[in-house]
Amino acid sequence: NAEYMGGHTRLSEGYSILSRDVERIQSIGKNCVIGQAGFHGDNQFLYKVLQTRAKIFEFDHGQALDCHSTASLLSNLLYSRRFFPILSYCLVAGVEQDSQGQWKGRVYGYDVVGSFESRPCEATGEAGTLMLPLLDNQVEFKNLGPNAERVPLTRERAVGLIQDVLQAATERDIMTGDFGQIVLIDKDGVQQRRIPLRRD
Amino acid sequence: MAMFRGQYDNDVTTWSPQGRLHQVEYAMEAVNQGSAVVGLHSATHAVLVALKRSQDSLSEHQKKIYQLDDHVGFAFAGLTADAPIIYHYLRNECLDFRYANNESMPAPHMVRDLCRRAQRRTQRYGGRPYGVGLLLAGADHAGVSLYQTCPSGIEYACKAMAIGARSQSARTYLERHIGELGGASLPDLVQHGLRALKDTLPAEAELTNRNVSIAIVGVDMGFSVYEGDRVDSYLAELKAETGGTPSTETSRERAKTPESMEVEAS
Numbered sequence: 458n459a460e461y462m463g464g465h466t467r468l469s470e471g472y473s474i475l476s477r478d479v480e481r482i483q484s485i486g487k488n489c490v491i492g493q494a495g496f497h498g499d500n501q502f503l504y505k506v507l508q509t510r511a512k513i514f515e516f517d518h519g520q521a522l523d524c525h526s527t528a529s530l531l532s533n534l535l536y537s538r539r540f541f542p543i544l545s546y547c548l549v550a551g552v553e554q555d556s557q558g559q560w561k562g563r564v565y566g567y568d569v570v571g572s573f574e575s576r577p578c579e580a581t582g583e584a585g586t587l588m589l590p591l592l593d594n595q596v597e598f599k600n601l602g603p604n605a606e607r608v609p610l611t612r613e614r615a616v617g618l619i620q621d622v623l624q625a626a627t628e629r630d631i632m633t634g635d636f637g638q639i640v641l642i643d644k645d646g647v648q649q650r651r652i653p654l655r656r657d
Numbered sequence: 658m659a660m661f662r663g664q665y666d667n668d669v670t671t672w673s674p675q676g677r678l679h680q681v682e683y684a685m686e687a688v689n690q691g692s693a694v695v696g697l698h699s700a701t702h703a704v705l706v707a708l709k710r711s712q713d714s715l716s717e718h719q720k721k722i723y724q725l726d727d728h729v730g731f732a733f734a735g736l737t738a739d740a741p742i743i744y745h746y747l748r749n750e751c752l753d754f755r756y757a758n759n760e761s762m763p764a765p766h767m768v769r770d771l772c773r774r775a776q777r778r779t780q781r782y783g784g785r786p787y788g789v790g791l792l793l794a795g796a797d798h799a800g801v802s803l804y805q806t807c808p809s810g811i812e813y814a815c816k817a818m819a820i821g822a823r824s825q826s827a828r829t830y831l832e833r834h835i836g837e838l839g840g841a842s843l844p845d846l847v848q849h850g851l852r853a854l855k856d857t858l859p860a861e862a863e864l865t866n867r868n869v870s871i872a873i874v875g876v877d878m879g880f881s882v883y884e885g886d887r888v889d890s891y892l893a894e895l896k897a898e899t900g901g902t903p904s905t906e907t908s909r910e911r912a913k914t915p916e917s918m919e920v921e922a923s
Contacts, residue, residue: 509752516724516748 459612459643460550460562463619464492464582465627465654466636477635477656484647485511486521489551490640491531494582495569496544503545506534524551528565528573535571542569546581549573551642560644584626584633591622616641620652627654670782681779681786684808688790691734693824693857694721695850696792696803697817697831699841702875703794703801705732706850708821708857709868722872722882726751728761729795730872730880734821735808736788743787747771764795768804768812776810786810790820796874819853826856844894847871851895864892 464481467474482492483504491507493500510530511522522530528549535543549565566579578596580588593599595618598607608614616639623637637652665671666679673679694707709718719737723744724730729751733740747767754762771791778786786808792815793804805813805820817838819827830853831838838849850871855864866888874880883891 505756509756512752513748 458552458560458562459615459641460552460564461615461619461642462490462492462548462550462564462640463623464494464638464640465623465633466638467632467634468497469632472631474635480638482638482640482649485527485549486523486551487646488553488642488644489522489524489527489549490642490647491527492548492550492581492640494546494585499543499545503534503543503547507531510534524549524553524563525575527551528563528575531565531567532571532573535567535569539570544569546585548579548581550640552644554644562642580622582633584630587626587629588622591625592618612641616650623652623654668782669779669784669786678779681809684786684788685790687788688735688808688820689822689824691736691789691821692721693819693821693827693854694732694734694792695817695819695824695827695831695853695857696732696794696805696815697838697846697850697853698794698801698803699838699843699846701801702843702846702873702878703796703803704843704846704850705730705792705794705870705872706847706854707732707870707872708854708864709870711868718868720870722870724872724880724882725767726755726761727879728797728874729764729767729793730874730882731791731793732870732872733789733791734824735790739787739789743771743789743791746774761797763797763799764793764802764804765814767795768793768806772806772810772812774810775806775808779808779810792818792820794872794874794880796876796878796880800876801874817853819857821857823857823859827853830856843873843875847873847891848894848898851891855895864895866892 462482466478466480468476468479481494482490484490485507491504514522531547531549546569547567552560552562555561563575564579565573565575566581567573578592580592594601596610601607619639620637627634634654635656637654639650639652641648665673669678669680692708692710694705696705705722707721709721711718722730722732725747750767750770751762775787778784788808790808791806793806795802803815803818805815805818816835817831819831834849838846841849851864866885869888869892871883871888871891872880
């Protein structure tokens, strides 16, 4: 009934750092966020377009976009540029009510042309491949032996895990570091936290 | 009301020998056929109050107030079908402006844009002017503003205004109370608007939560529309003022103006 997303705030070009303070995770509507890796210019453009479309939806329908509708909309936006892609590796995360009124958390991962899928857990970006195996193991309990401890995912555990994977990625990937932006989404809205990461 | 002007009123691009464009004037007459809307503002808030019409007891009352963006919206009087066209155009202008400039589109800018468009339609063969007048209320860094637009393409910045059927009574009320508006509190401002609107009612009619729409915008308050149950408290306050004599001018005017054809305009 809650979702968590973590990102880092370093913007780099080759071996140079352009900024240590770029927020990659932004809100769409009340219960949904989008995190973007890839080309920063396209990320900004895509976010603005998505925001505008979300506003149009609100005016036309008198209510805000649901998480799954945002996810669908993003997929269509990306595919509409199939032959000149928006180089944005997106993750959409949020909570929404199912048909019984229960709040469920969802994460959607994308490729640059809009293919998307809802998964329990997803990571993207340069260091995505460094983080994903650890998340597979600790969130989805993949590849654990029969006697290994399967720690249930509480809020504290989830936030701790995100901090750990960000730190781990920072250690090994030169493009990751500076600050970690951690976002918690539940039915009451979106909260943000920042943690320091290695600056080298 | 007979307004036969002879041979010079067939299309909008024909002048009359008196130097008038009759089609534009006829378009302005269409605004008078719509039900009344009242707009007024203080230093901090702008209020729009509208009287909604319904065709018959089976139909919902027709929408009169449109929100354009977080900070601006309008109420219209006149040809109902023209209002959503203008709404979609202005809404897109607001979205584009916000996308390009990262801030809300100021109301004066929007009104000027719309009026330029409206004027073009008075100078083109084969088309017709818009059949609606708007009262547009908005808030931006410069404060709140209220504008009236006309099918002729003229824009008027207003402290308070009323347009539509029997709106003269509302304008008279507003003129009488203009001094109180600038410093009025928000509840008082809404009450002034409702009292002005009440003066435009035909005989035997009253303001109910089905036929009244209220919209409020302020420097610290986004544009919000109140309808149905949400206007109850405002109407209750209006009713609570049992004092207050209806002006004799109003009763005379009510007796004079026949109930106009309500099919097309609202």
